[in-house]
Amino acid sequence: MQPTERLSLGDAGGSISVPVVRIGKGPPALFLSGADPLRSCDDWLRRLSEQFEVVVPIHPGFGGSPFVEHLRTPGDLALLYLTLLDRIGSATVIGSSFGGWIAAEMAIRNCSNISRLVLIDSVGFKFAEPTQREILDIYGQPAAEVRAALYHRSAFRNPDLSGASDELLRHIVEDRAGETYYSWSPYMHTPGLHRWLHRIPCPTLILWGANDGIVPPAYGEKIARSIANAQFHVIPDAGHYPHIENPSSVLTHVQNFLNSR
Amino acid sequence: MKSWYFCEMSYHPAWTKTDGPLRNTLPSSHYDPQEGFALYNRYLDEYAMCDELGINLMFNEHHSTATCLSAVCTIPLAIMARQTKRVRLLALGMPLANRRDPLRVAEEFAMIDVISGGRVEMGFVKGSPQEIFPANGNPVDMMERFWEAHDLIIKAMDTHDGPFNWEGRHFNYRSVNLWPRPIQAPHPPIWITGGSESSAVSIAQKGYVFATLNTGFSLTKTLFDAYRKAAKPGMRTDDKLAYLALLSLGHTKEDAFRRADQVLDYVRNSGRTAPHFVNPPGYSPVAANVAALKAGITGALGSHQIVRSRTGERISRDTLTVENMIDAGVMFAGTPDMVCKQIEEFRAYVGGFNHLMFMSQGGWMTPADSVANIQLFGKEVLPRIQGIGE
Numbered sequence: 258m259q260p261t262e263r264l265s266l267g268d269a270g271g272s273i274s275v276p277v278v279r280i281g282k283g284p285p286a287l288f289l290s291g292a293d294p295l296r297s298c299d300d301w302l303r304r305l306s307e308q309f310e311v312v313v314p315i316h317p318g319f320g321g322s323p324f325v326e327h328l329r330t331p332g333d334l335a336l337l338y339l340t341l342l343d344r345i346g347s348a349t350v351i352g353s354s355f356g357g358w359i360a361a362e363m364a365i366r367n368c369s370n371i372s373r374l375v376l377i378d379s380v381g382f383k384f385a386e387p388t389q390r391e392i393l394d395i396y397g398q399p400a401a402e403v404r405a406a407l408y409h410r411s412a413f414r415n416p417d418l419s420g421a422s423d424e425l426l427r428h429i430v431e432d433r434a435g436e437t438y439y440s441w442s443p444y445m446h447t448p449g450l451h452r453w454l455h456r457i458p459c460p461t462l463i464l465w466g467a468n469d470g471i472v473p474p475a476y477g478e479k480i481a482r483s484i485a486n487a488q489f490h491v492i493p494d495a496g497h498y499p500h501i502e503n504p505s506s507v508l509t510h511v512q513n514f515l516n517s518r
Numbered sequence: 519m520k521s522w523y524f525c526e527m528s529y530h531p532a533w534t535k536t537d538g539p540l541r542n543t544l545p546s547s548h549y550d551p552q553e554g555f556a557l558y559n560r561y562l563d564e565y566a567m568c569d570e571l572g573i574n575l576m577f578n579e580h581h582s583t584a585t586c587l588s589a590v591c592t593i594p595l596a597i598m599a600r601q602t603k604r605v606r607l608l609a610l611g612m613p614l615a616n617r618r619d620p621l622r623v624a625e626e627f628a629m630i631d632v633i634s635g636g637r638v639e640m641g642f643v644k645g646s647p648q649e650i651f652p653a654n655g656n657p658v659d660m661m662e663r664f665w666e667a668h669d670l671i672i673k674a675m676d677t678h679d680g681p682f683n684w685e686g687r688h689f690n691y692r693s694v695n696l697w698p699r700p701i702q703a704p705h706p707p708i709w710i711t712g713g714s715e716s717s718a719v720s721i722a723q724k725g726y727v728f729a730t731l732n733t734g735f736s737l738t739k740t741l742f743d744a745y746r747k748a749a750k751p752g753m754r755t756d757d758k759l760a761y762l763a764l765l766s767l768g769h770t771k772e773d774a775f776r777r778a779d780q781v782l783d784y785v786r787n788s789g790r791t792a793p794h795f796v797n798p799p800g801y802s803p804v805a806a807n808v809a810a811l812k813a814g815i816t817g818a819l820g821s822h823q824i825v826r827s828r829t830g831e832r833i834s835r836d837t838l839t840v841e842n843m844i845d846a847g848v849m850f851a852g853t854p855d856m857v858c859k860q861i862e863e864f865r866a867y868v869g870g871f872n873h874l875m876f877m878s879q880g881g882w883m884t885p886a887d888s889v890a891n892i893q894l895f896g897k898e899v900l901p902r903i904q905g906i907g908e
Contacts, residue, residue: 418811419812430799431804438658
């Protein structure tokens with residue numbers, strides 16, 4: 258989906274221009290994505306936009322959005338998007354994978370504009386011992402094995418990019434480098450971040466693809482146990498991106514969550 | 519023209535113990551330390567014999583691999599500082615972006631420069647992509663880290679009035695006060711490898727030696743031309759250009775080609791790397807990655823990892839021959855007459871360079887054959903080429 262506008266988020270040293278997709282009508286929802294390697298969440302965003310005014314920032318360094326020198330970590334991106342929330346006001350914040358990491362970094366800092374938090378197959382935490390690998394090293398595996406871990410459905414595991422535009426391919430390459438920049442080391446986590454999850458006061462929904470081969474549902478349950486007001490659900494027939502592989506189920510859970518008190 | 523002997527110090531005994539990759543994931547159970555003891559000392563002996571022949575020495579390093587036992591390039595450099603008396607000692611090189619402690623790099627080079635009486639040449643390299651995994655340096659901003667480390671090392675070597683602090687983007691030191699400082703002032707000569715015109719330009723602007731590895735007829739001229747064009751007027755650019763070729767010699771063509779084919783065994787095996795390790799995100803340019811996605815190519819995109827014919831076609835590792843490597847300008851092989859002619863032809867084609875680095879040992883080559891290559895070069899080739907460009 259193409260950005261619809263650029264938001265200028267000011268700081269003392271000058272403003273940062275962030276490309277943003279803004280679609281739909283309703284209460285605002287901030288959606289933070291990971292480097293979905295096929296850029297295939299358009300269907301999900303359209304469905305979400307039937308109920309929300311959805312705002313999707315393109316992270317600095319991801320396709321079509323230049324790196325910003327002083328934004329070096331997901332914690333820095335969290336401050337950028339808290340600044341964005343200052344602009345749009347109270348919102349439901351939904352983060353998938355790497356985007357979930359950013360959402361968690363936001364929520365432990367300041368939930369005053371986060372009415373509800375949804376984490377979908379989120380990374381960002383290190384619960385286990387140093388030699389225990391909790392998140393598959395996506396940079397150190399054969400590409401086919403990474404796709405098999407990411408996706409449940411074979412159409413996603415064996416994508417055909419032959420008809421893709423140069424721009425789409427460039428964005429896919431840049432998304433991957435952008436995510437790598439923030440997540441190479443420590444790999445996909447902020448040391449000690451899980452120790453601050455207790456600071457999150459807002460109702461939180463943790464959703465997990467039943468077939469996620471990148472980071473298993475048990476990791477999501479650990480996140481849920483660390484947040485006071487959290488519920489955890491597994492999405493069937495889905496890998497690391499359940500909102501892409503099973504958007505109906507994810508939307509149903511989100512609706513039920515928003516309707517609950 | 520100056521010459522530089524180079525040996526990858528392979529651990530070829532492991533090459534036949536697996537059909538799979540030799541880099542990054544091969545368990546060290548495939549390595550026998552006693553065999554390693556023999557090989558290290560053999561390789562170092564072969565390096566040491568270059569001293570009396572007047573052949574300078576070049577060392578490199580790789581990690582987690584059976585293709586190269588030199589895991590720390592400054593260790594053989596330090597050994598040769600004591601075992602040689604005259605020749606210059608080049609590390610090509612130190613993978614700066616993969617070093618967590620650039621001050622330690624400055625200390626190592628400075629110590630060796632002093633111990634060797636000022637014979638060190640400091641080569642800084644980006645490093646091969648698979649090296650990023652054992653080093654665990656972020657591939658996306660590695661060149662930014664490379665240049666910050668470079669700046670810090672230069673400042674450390676050229677500061678003689680006490681400590682300074684360095685609070686940079688990648689490195690932090692509360693007190694940099696380099697002891698010893700190098701003999702060569704302000705610092706030993708700097709070399710940098712490159713495979714693109716843009717890197718040639720930036721290295722030319724700094725006035726450093728620009729080295730290309732196995733870039734052959736297809737690419738070397740383009741890179742050297744870019745360097746010459748960007749160099750400051752009046753600079754003797756030939757003295758700043760270096761080329762690494764494979765090389766093999768014999769009193770007869772048959773002997774030379776037999777040894778040359780053994781050198782090629784190194785090339786045939788050194789690329790045994792799993793494809794997911796050779797193109798980490800951010801290492802290669804976006805445009806090259808887009809083209810690879812469109813073409814369905816997985817694997818290395820860097821110029822130094824691809825062998826090309828004279829006309830630019832990719833030569834696969836299965837189709838390497840001594841003849842096509844000579845034709846590509848990647849290898850010089852034959853009798854001393856033949857090799858001198860090949861070097862002169864190549865040098866003329868690319869527009870000149872005064873540093874010839876050569877790799878004349880590979881894999882299963884016997885010590886007798888390795889020594890014969892070095893001695894033939896020193897006695898029969900070097901005397902005929904060293905006057906070129908002087």
